[in-house]
Amino acid sequence: MYEGAVQDLIDELGRLPGVGPKSAQRIAFHLLAADPVDVRRLVTALTEVKERVRFCSVCGNVTEEEQCKICRDPRRDVAVICVVEEPKDVVAIEKTREFHGRYHVLGGAISPIEGIGPDDLRIRELMSRLADDTITELILATDPNLEGEATATYLARLVKPMNIRVTRLASGLPVGGDLEYADEVTLGRAFEGRRLLDV
Amino acid sequence: MRRRLRRRFEPYILPRQNRAICEDPARLGKDGAAATGLMSLRGENGRVPLYRDEAVVLRTQKLGEADRIVTLLTRRHGRVRAVAKGVRRTASRFGARVEPFSHVDLLMYEGRELDVVTQAETIEPYGERIASDYGRYTAGTAVLETAERLTAEEREPSLRLFLLVVGALRALAEETHTPSLVLDAFILRAMSISGYEPALDSCSRCGAVGPHRFFAVAAGGMVCAEHRPGGAVTVSPAATALLVALLDGDWTVADAGEPRTQREVSGLVAAYLQWQLERGLRSLRLVERG
Numbered sequence: 479m480y481e482g483a484v485q486d487l488i489d490e491l492g493r494l495p496g497v498g499p500k501s502a503q504r505i506a507f508h509l510l511a512a513d514p515v516d517v518r519r520l521v522t523a524l525t526e527v528k529e530r531v532r533f534c535s536v537c538g539n540v541t542e543e544e545q546c547k548i549c550r551d552p553r554r555d556v557a558v559i560c561v562v563e564e565p566k567d568v569v570a571i572e573k574t575r576e577f578h579g580r581y582h583v584l585g586g587a588i589s590p591i592e593g594i595g596p597d598d599l600r601i602r603e604l605m606s607r608l609a610d611d612t613i614t615e616l617i618l619a620t621d622p623n624l625e626g627e628a629t630a631t632y633l634a635r636l637v638k639p640m641n642i643r644v645t646r647l648a649s650g651l652p653v654g655g656d657l658e659y660a661d662e663v664t665l666g667r668a669f670e671g672r673r674l675l676d677v
Numbered sequence: 678m679r680r681r682l683r684r685r686f687e688p689y690i691l692p693r694q695n696r697a698i699c700e701d702p703a704r705l706g707k708d709g710a711a712a713t714g715l716m717s718l719r720g721e722n723g724r725v726p727l728y729r730d731e732a733v734v735l736r737t738q739k740l741g742e743a744d745r746i747v748t749l750l751t752r753r754h755g756r757v758r759a760v761a762k763g764v765r766r767t768a769s770r771f772g773a774r775v776e777p778f779s780h781v782d783l784l785m786y787e788g789r790e791l792d793v794v795t796q797a798e799t800i801e802p803y804g805e806r807i808a809s810d811y812g813r814y815t816a817g818t819a820v821l822e823t824a825e826r827l828t829a830e831e832r833e834p835s836l837r838l839f840l841l842v843v844g845a846l847r848a849l850a851e852e853t854h855t856p857s858l859v860l861d862a863f864i865l866r867a868m869s870i871s872g873y874e875p876a877l878d879s880c881s882r883c884g885a886v887g888p889h890r891f892f893a894v895a896a897g898g899m900v901c902a903e904h905r906p907g908g909a910v911t912v913s914p915a916a917t918a919l920l921v922a923l924l925d926g927d928w929t930v931a932d933a934g935e936p937r938t939q940r941e942v943s944g945l946v947a948a949y950l951q952w953q954l955e956r957g958l959r960s961l962r963l964v965e966r967g
Contacts, residue, residue, distance in 0.1 A: 496741060590818040590960035591736055591777075624776045627808040635811060662799050663773040 484510070536607070538583035538600050540565045548572075548580055555579040559607065560617040561633065563587050563626065571619065579617075582607065587625035588632060596632060604633075608640055615643040622649050726786045730754055731800065733842050734779045735821045739765065746791065747775050748825060749783070752839050756828040759785055759792040771797040778804035778817060778846055806850035812965040813849050816856035819960040820845045820863050826954050827871045837870045857966050858931055858939060861946045862923040869924065873897075873953045877921050880904055888917055892945055894952040916941040940966055 479485055484506060492502035509517055533539070534546035541547065548554060548568070558579030562568055568581050584599045608616065616637055620626035634644050650668035651660055660668070732749035735756070740746045743765045749757045764772040774781055774797040784796040807817045824842045828835060845863040849856055868874065876898030879886045889899040893909035899917070900909055915938045922930035923942070934942075943966060951957050 588814075588963075590815050590963040591822050593959035593962075595963040624778065624804050624808050627805075628811065628814040631809055631814070632811045659770045661771055661773040663802050663805055 533583075537581045538565075538585060538603065539568050539581060553578075556612050557614045558617065559604075559613055559615075560619050561604065562619050563621055563629075567619065567621075577617075579615075584620070584629070587620055587629040589625045599629075601633070601636070605636070608637065608642060613642055615645060618644065618646045622647070727784065727795075728754070728787070729782070729784045731839075732757070732781055732783055733821075733824075733839070733846065734775055734777050734781065735825045737761075737775065737777060743769075745775070747794065750824055750828065750835075750839055750842055751783075752836060753834055755833040755835050756825065756831050757785075757792055758831065759783075759794050760788070761794045761797075773802075774799050776804045777821060778802075778807050780843060780846070801847070801850075803846040803850045807846070810852075810856075812856045813852075815960065815964045816860040817846065817849050819860050819958065819964050820849070822958050822960045823864055823867055823950065826956075826958065827867055835870075838867060841867055841870065854928060854932060855939070857943055857964060858923070858934075860964065861939075861943055862926065862931065864946050864950050865920070865924045866926075868950060868953065874924075875899075875920075875949055877917065877924065888914065890914075894945075894949045898949075910945075912945065913938065913941060916945070920945070 480488065487506045487509070488499070488502045491497055491505050492499055494502075497505070509520075530542045531540055532542070534541045534544075534549055536545050536549040539546040539548065543550070555578050558577075559582050560571065560577055560579055561582045561584060562571065563584055563586055565583055568583065571577050571581075582600070582604050584601065584604070586594055586599055588594060588596055588599065607613070616633075618630040618633060620629045630646055634646075637644050648667075648671050649664060650671060651657065651664065657665070730751040730753050732751040734747055735750055736748040738746045738748075740760060743763045745761045745764050747759055747761050749759060751757050761771070761775045763769050764775055766772070771794075775794065779799060780801040780803060782798040782800055783794055785792045785794050803817075807813045820842065824838060827838065841863060845859055848854055848859045854862075865875070875881075878888070879899070880889055880901035881893075881896045881898040882900055882904035885901045885903075887899055887901070889901045890911055891900045891902065891905045891909040892898065892912045893900050893906050895908055896904075896906055899912070900906065915935065919931060919934045919938050919942045922928075922934075943964075947958075947961050951961070
């Protein structure tokens with residue numbers, strides 16, 4: 479064990495996800511040897527992320543303002559909302575450049591075994607957004623795993639009486655993969671959702 | 678040092694021809710678990726690192742970047758925790774097969790703390806059907822959590838519980854009965870095979886033949902008026918009949934129960950289970966009652 483500050487730093491780094499005791503030690507000694515300017519920049523970045531970043535009052539995405547960049551953008555389609563589990567999913571969908579509406583971040587998925595029910599997610603906020611007549615389509619883009627599917631069916635049932643088109647992202651074969659290695663569930667879904675090839 | 682390492686890893690280094698047997702699913706017999714191939718390994722290496730078993734996935738937890746820890750209830754090895762590597766990647770070869778509720782055929786090898794899943798074949802993908810309805814999903818999750826809690830020790834075989842879990846999941850997926858009734862029947866029978874069968878026909882204190890009107894979780898079931906402890910609740914005759922029907926698997930009686938009676942029974946079953954487990958079940962609070 480090291481003395482004082484070095485050990486404190488190793489302990490703190492060791493709490494980060496995916497950082498074990500050996501990695502923590504390596505990072506700590508890298509910082510010790512690094513240029514003070516670089517270290518100061520890291521310190522500023524760390525404090526700022528905690529001080530400045532908060533959650534968008536409309537969609538729940540991470541932002542530094544009252545509302546996030548997407549919710550403030552007047553060019554985005556206000557009639558379509560895409561529901562995702564985490565802010566990371568917003569970034570993933572934005573990269574596709576396929577979607578031009580707005581988002582709603584739930585903050586997770588319904589998972590009774592972890593004790594997470596509908597009241598623990600931002601579902602009430604979503605319902606108040608949908609009460610507005612401008613919304614015509616709700617895209618459910620929760621993860622294609624069990625919790626995500628269950629969350630999607632729960633939301634679909636909740637929204638059903640509201641006269642809004644509810645859609646779910648398609649499931650199918652990954653681009654660049656082999657058909658023979660696809661599992662039965664995915665391949666079955668791909669068959670179910672096959673489309674007309676119009677040449 | 679080198680020698681110690683060698684001894685540790687030796688069981689995993691299989692001779693080439695045996696490795697081919699283990700990796701080729703076609704050569705693994707349905708029940709024989711590659712009997713011939715593994716038998717010859719036993720002679721050569723002293724122990725069998727690979728094993729094959731049927732299992733229901735009870736729970737999954739994220740591990741690191743793309744792996745998952747899956748908690749399994751296996752047919753022959755009881756509750757087992759294993760690592761499924763890379764299953765969170767979208768291009769994973771068996772990601773969808775090791776989701777909760779899946780009934781799968783697995784090839785695994787024993788690790789030091791956790792086993793590792795090397796192959797998975799779907800026997801029945803109950804998850805798809807169960808997750809498409811919120812009531813079924815919440816009841817099903819409670820089935821899985823109950824099964825996990827009732828298997829106190831890892832690797833202690835419990836074939837009857839395994840069969841009961843598979844039966845409950847099938848009943849949920851096929852929509853044969855109300856989801857919350859399936860859950861209550863499962864809890865009663867799972868507790869009964871785990872040694873916590875509630876006394877329903879006779880008083881749990883004195884054994885006087887019923888029917889009795891009071892239920893006391895602490896006393897272990899129904900009690901007569903004379904031996905009624907402080908916390909006992911009054912139970913309607915219809916609820917007593919429903920409890921008996923659920924425990925015996927008499928579905929014609931159980932399905933005919935009034936919603937009010939079903940709610941009464943669910944309350945009793947939940948209280949009894951949580952008292953015996955000495956801890957609350959997280960998923961029970963979220964079960965959607967009809």
